[in-house]
Amino acid sequence: MSGELNSQSDIAAWRTLFELDLDLLHVPCWPGPAKLIVDERSAEELRNLNRPIADYLADILERAFSEHGGEVNEGREKVLWDLARVAAVADPEAIMTDPLAVPTLDAAGQHGFSRRGREVEAVTDLDPERVLAGIICALARHPTDPTA
Numbered sequence: 001m002s003g004e005l006n007s008q009s010d011i012a013a014w015r016t017l018f019e020l021d022l023d024l025l026h027v028p029c030w031p032g033p034a035k036l037i038v039d040e041r042s043a044e045e046l047r048n049l050n051r052p053i054a055d056y057l058a059d060i061l062e063r064a065f066s067e068h069g070g071e072v073n074e075g076r077e078k079v080l081w082d083l084a085r086v087a088a089v090a091d092p093e094a095i096m097t098d099p100l101a102v103p104t105l106d107a108a109g110q111h112g113f114s115r116r117g118r119e120v121e122a123v124t125d126l127d128p129e130r131v132l133a134g135i136i137c138a139l140a141r142h143p144t145d146p147t148a
Contacts, residue, residue, distance in 0.1 A: 007139040008108065008109030009109075011105050011107070011109050014105050014109070015104075015105055015124070018102050018103055018104070018105070018116060021118075023087055024102075024120040024121070024137050025097065025120070025121050025122070025123070026100065026103065026120050026121070026122040026123070027084050027085050027088060027121070027122070027123045028103075028111065028122060029081055030097065030098070031124065031125060032117065032123045032124060032125045032126040032130055033079070033081050033082075033083070033084035033123070034079055035125075035126060036079055036080045036081065036083050036084060036126075036128050036131060036132065037077050037078070037079055037080075037128070038077065038078055038080055039076055039077045039078075039131070040061075040062075040065055040076060042061060043058040043061045043062050043065075044058075045136065046058035046061070046136075046139070049070060049136070049139055050144060051139055051140065051142045051143075051144055052065075052140050052144070053139060054139045054140075055143070057139070061078065064078055065078065080132075083132070084123060084126055084131070084137060086131075086135070087094055087126060087130075087131040087134065088123060090134060090138070091130065091131070091134050094126055094127050094130040094134065095123050095125070095126045095127075096123070096124055096125040096126065096127075096132050097121040097122060097123055098114055098121070098122060098124045099119040099120070099122070100117065100119060100120065100122040101113045101114070101115050101117065101118070101119055102117070102118045102119065102120050102122075103114060
């Protein structure tokens, strides 16, 4: 498995976290979170909610498509990696987990799962339609007046 941006940013912190005797849910970027793909139509769907927070998110998506070209399919789609972490808390039934060995991190921040011993639950799959529908429902409940 390749390194993940978050683990590469602070390898020492991740190593410390994985070494502590904590009840953890590990949410690696693959395979489940990689399914959380939106396209340019998603920005329009966000704008149709008529909520300032949804407009803000639509702006971010549109900027990503225009400036960075997205991440797959020649810039027409983007993976929303961190929504898997939100789903794990907000809608645990939208994710599937399996026990995996506590990951180790090499100097480049790449995860290894070969060390035996302690295990943690790790997200191995998720229902992308349910997760994305859940975020749209949550945004639709957000106030239309940001000062309210």
